Amino acid sequence: MAAHEVESGRRIDEARRLAESGELEAATEIFAALAADEGETDRAQAAVGLALVLERRGDLAGSRAAARAALATGHPEYAAQAACLLARGFEQDGAADQARAAWQAVIGLGTPAYLPGAHLALARIAEAQGDEREAEASLRAALATGDPQAGSEAAQRLAEYLLAEGAPGEAADVLIEALEVPAVADPGRLRVLLGMAHLDMACGEFALAAEGAGDADGTALAVELLARTLPLRGRDEDAEAVWAYGLGHPDAAVAGQVRLRLHREDPPLPDA
Known part of the structure; x- marks a missing residue:
């Protein structure tokens, strides 16, 4: 035999x-x-x-x-x-349409263990083809599976996209959802991105305050906070433009306050 x-x-x-x-x-x-x-x-x-x-x-x-x-x-x-x-x-093989159809078949079967990877793969294919709407939908679907690894990856990719698109509030919502997933992977990176989203939201509020009609001290403070926060997001040129805006403000009181804030000395370090 x-x-x-x-x-x-x-x-x-x-x-x-x-x-x-x-x-x-x-x-x-x-x-x-x-x-x-x-x-x-x-x-x-x-x-x-x-x-x-x-x-x-x-x-x-x-x-x-x-x-x-x-x-x-x-x-x-x-x-x-x-x-x-x-x-x-x-x-x-680079056969994107056939690959998409096969991954969609995985999703159609509905077996939970295979859904996170399928959604991430569909997002990857959509990104390669420049289909941002489909990529975003697939990343959100991957996050919704509650898978610790795929959810973290999807949230990071989606948050980075939303931050680049100027939607920090949506990015923050995505990251908070991911951080609520039990045993989510790479929580440190998720929190860093969440902090970046909050910085961008803060910049938006500071900009509105700086451009709005208010008291001189409040407007100057908004200018300073915006100008000092923007470099944290790698936007040094924008920060310089904000300082220039404040220094050239039509309200002389605001311009004077901004000048003082720009040139004030850093507080001394405490004694060792």
Whole structure:
């Protein structure tokens, strides 16, 4: 009896053992037989195994055919694995439309474990194609899964995009949502981004106060706070423009207050 001919036990387990030990031809034979049997309870799993073994043997067309067969079973676990296998292969080949369709199939199956990665992948494809609206929607969907790793990654990417678009309030909301995910990954980075969002919101309020009609001291304070906060966000030229605005303010009292604030000495350091 050949090594792959099993007298007892599940043949799927033997096929897996053969594949792991490098006996790919024997594993292929068992996987193919099981995948072709419509009454076989392990049919979906066997089709995925066949796809993986054929991929290792360099038969890409056969691998994808087996993966499509597994996907067609609709099995919540193995159909999802097959769709992921197809999607990754299409992405590697640069076939974005086919990859998108495969990732959407993963989402359509609704198996929770595979949804975060699928949403992130769809965001990645949309970003590469310049579809910002679709990328944002996919990142929000990844965050909504509540996955600690994918949620953190999605929130960071989405917050960076929103900050660049001048929407710090939305960015802050996204980051707060991510920080509420139990055991979320990289909370330090999320909090740094949240701080940056708050700085941008503060700059917006300072700018409104500086441009509004108010008492001289309050307006000058707003100018100073805005000019000293902008460099924290890498906006040195904007800070210089704010100082210039304050120094040239039509209200002489405001301009005088700004001049004093610009040239005031830093407080002395405390004694050691």
